[in-house]
Amino acid sequence: MSITIRDVAAAAGVSTATVSRALRGLPNVDNATREKVKAVAAELDYVISPSASRLASGRTGSIAVITPYISRWFFSEVISGVESILQKGGLDMLLINVGDYQNGHARIPPTPRLKRRVDGLLIISLPPQDPDLEPILNLDMPKSMIGGITQGVDCIAIDDFLAAQMATEHLVQFGHTRIGLIAGGPAEARFVAETQRERGFRSVMTRYGLQEDSMLEAFGRFTIEGGERAMLALLNQAVPPTAVFAMSDEMAFGAMQAIRSRGLEPGEDISIIGIDNHPMSGYLNLSTVAQPVAQLGVIAAERLLAQMFALGDSAHKPDLVNVATTLIERSSTAPRKR
Amino acid sequence: MSITIRDVAAAAGVSTATVSRALRGLPNVDNATREKVKAVAAELDYVISPSASRLASGRTGSIAVITPYISRWFFSEVISGVESILQKGGLDMLLINVGDYQNGHARIPPTPRLKRRVDGLLIISLPPQDPDLEPILNLDMPKSMIGGITQGVDCIAIDDFLAAQMATEHLVQFGHTRIGLIAGGPAEARFVAETQRERGFRSVMTRYGLQEDSMLEAFGRFTIEGGERAMLALLNQAVPPTAVFAMSDEMAFGAMQAIRSRGLEPGEDISIIGIDNHPMSGYLNLSTVAQPVAQLGVIAAERLLAQMFALGDSAHKPDLVNVATTLIERSSTAPRKR
DNA sequence: TCAGTGGGTGCAAGCGTATACATGAACCGG
DNA sequence: CCGGTTCATGTATACGCTTGCACCCACTGA
Structure with missing residues (x-):
């Protein structure tokens, strides 16, 4: 026919x-x-006929993009960057949403879907504890990761440790000493970025001899709503923080809302800073540490292609690539009121 | 091996x-x-081996999702809904970003990439004028569309005409007579939704005998920034509107920012309403007409599967499915000040 | 008892391409 | 003029699975 x-x-x-x-x-x-x-x-x-070509050659011409979320801003932005490169390279993009492994939903293990189906893997921010991560990493094909750290695998990320330091330092420079932290979730279930950001935060607190009060830490699950709840919890403390570092802008948005709901004004009464430079951040005047999110996807995809086309000779060596971040000051952070 | x-x-x-x-x-x-x-x-x-199976059977077990954007909120949300169903159905999802056809970028025509590669097409909001649309529709395989209207194809959307009427009517009920419109772009390059929303807007204006002032219309390109610029243009009119209907929440966000930048307060001085119920809308107190975006993707995917598995007998008849919307009143809309 | 029936199974022919190997022509320098 | 190269091309097999068809073996009812 x-x-x-x-x-x-x-x-x-x-x-x-x-x-x-x-x-x-x-x-x-x-x-x-x-x-x-x-x-x-x-x-x-x-x-x-791709099927025939694939069968005969053993190459599939497609790569799997494995992600825990599709519609969250960070992830959709990364996916968009990845797609632009794969399209240029003539590769099909198989998008696989592994979902949030903590939800306890019966999750379809992605490994069988990858075995003979793709030539490469691009893994976005799977937490080290994710039960599916190890089988995926054991797959014998080119891989690159965004927001992860694994020996022998190309890893692309911002320096989360540094980014958190920048944010925290910014608050400290404004004279804040009682600084709250809005993290994503508890240590048992964290993205690599979360762990690093917490370390960065602590390192600055320690450097300046500021006491860390575990009551000044809350979890916002990286959602707006979660950030709001987390901030409310911080505000309910006997002595609330005068400044807060949120691990993402979206959590910071929620936090700003919580602050306002108490009749306070972000920047005026409580300083708040995030990480991302989300498109809304400028409009909400949120100070933040900007990261080039789509660019992460672009770089990861490019390095993946480099691996796939490095046919032995110019051996591609896996590496950790750190992308630069920038502190953006807006009015949500200000000197501490005396 | x-x-x-x-x-x-x-x-x-x-x-x-x-x-x-x-x-x-x-x-x-x-x-x-x-x-x-x-x-x-x-x-x-x-x-x-999928390749062998596909070659032998002629079925690819994968469907292409064709979209002009990946990271924009609406689209990522839809894609997420689609993915959940396809994953359940055991189908691979080939995500194809055709990009904005107006950008003039040399765009890779998607049709060859689809020919023998997928069993079905899910098309998200390609404008009728898109040069790639017709060749895609000519492809002889099951299809379903989101936010489009094509005879003989399953189309899933909200009733954009009605949604715009609800929004406009809401403003009129608050006594506004001088009502501005923030559309996406000019008529030559519109999504179906835009055309319908404009019609809905006009129908209400006409019904109440309100004059439509072409100076009270501006284009916001469906971005926050575009919405801001559009609103500034409206505010620069000799007699600015007292209320504005924006075709999307994101444009409304930008518009609110523009309003504030003039020392005015949304709701107090100028009412504004959008369409979407974007996650930020609640936090920004934006009145809106809510649409279940991810649900659109779910339904479209389900109908696509229905086509693929309706083997002749229970013939699946293509249809236009309208999903219900809800008016959500928040403080960005209020009675007109006398 | 026997033709008919239908479920379980095997045989073997593709599906459409990639590629190792063979072939033949043209060209080279000695 | 000739053996050795190099390049362009053809031959033919393999890739791993699906599926039409044939087959065998209970069963069934007359």
Whole structure:
């Protein structure tokens, strides 16, 4: 019914082998022949059968993007960056949402879906504790990770430790000493970024001899609503913080709302800073440490391609790539009121 | 190197045909045999080769999701809904970003990438004018669309006409007569939703005998920043509107910012209403017409599956499915000040 | 008892491409 | 003029699975 490489070969008066070589740009094909084949193929509206090609060659021409969320801002932004590169490279993108492993939902283990299906893996922020992570990492194919740290795997991320230091330092410079922390979740179930950001936060607190009060820490689950609840908890303390570092802008948004709901004004009464530079942050005047989110995806995808096309010779060495961040001061942070 | 169906067949003492049938749950396989095969397959850690299966059967087991954006809120939300259903149905999701066709970027035509690669198409909000739309629709396979209207194709959307009417009516009921409109873009390059929303807006204006002032219309490109610029343009009019209907919440966010930048207060001085019920809307007290965005994706995917599995008998008839919307009143809209 | 029935199973022919290998022509220097 | 290269091309097999068809073996009812 649909036309195959044989039809093209017949129409062009060559063998299927030549058609295959000509169309794929392989060497050792006469230029005239190649053009002829291309013309015939175009005229017949020939489209190669990926299944057949994959079966015969063993290459799938597609890579899996594994992510715990699709619609959350950070993730959709990363996916968008990844897609732009994969499209350029002519690779199919198989998007796999593994979901939040803590929800206890019966989760379909992604490994079987990857086995013979893709040539490479791009893993976005799977927590080290995620039960599916290890089987995925054991898969023998090129990989790159965003927001993770694994030996022998290309890892792309901002320096979360540093970013948290920048944010915290900013608050300290404004004279704040009682500083709250809005983290994502408890230590048992954290993204690598969370762990690093907490370390960064603590390191600055320690450096300046500021006491860390465990009552000044709350979990916001990286959602607006969670950030609001977390901030309310902090505000309910006997002595609330005068400044708060939220691990993400979205949690900071919720926190700002909580602050206002108590008749206080962010920046005026309580300083708050996040990480991300979310598109809304500018409009809400939230100070933040900006990270180039889509760029993370771009870089990760590029490094993945580099691995796939580094055929032995110019051996690609896996590495940890850190992307720079920038402190952006807005009016949500201000000097401590005396 | 990797184990094939033949290995399983040999180990189980049956033919490859039986293994194939047993593992895929086809009828006419003895129960004991089926269990035996499954056990052997599991033990050998056998994973079917999709390429071979696809080549032999002609089915790809994957569907393409075609979208102009990945990271914008509406789209990522829809994609997330789609993915959840496809994953349940055991189908691969091939995410294809066709990008904004107006940008003039050399855009890779998606059609060749679809031809033999997928069993179905899920098209998200491609404008009728999009040059790639027609070739895509001509592809002979099951399709469903979100936010489009095409005869003979399953189309899923809210009733945009009605939603706009609800929003506009809400403003009118508050006594506003000079009502501005923030649309996405000019008529030549609109999503179906835009056209319908404008019609809904106009129908209410006409019904109440309110004059439409073309100076009270501006384009916000469905971005926050665009909404801000659009609102500034409206505020620069000799007689600015006392109320504004923005076609999306994100544009409304920008508009609120613009209003504030002039020392005015949304709701107090100028009422504004959007469409979406974006997660931030509650926090920004934006009145809006809520639409279940992820649900659109879910329904579209379900209807697509229904088409694919309606094997002739219970013929699936393509239809336009309208999902209900809800007016949500918040403080960004209020009675007109006298 | 026997033709008919239907479920369980095996046989073998594809599915459409990639590629190792063979082939033949053209070209080289000695 | 000739053995050795190099390049363009063809031949033919493999890739791993699905599925139409044939087959066998209970069963069934007459």
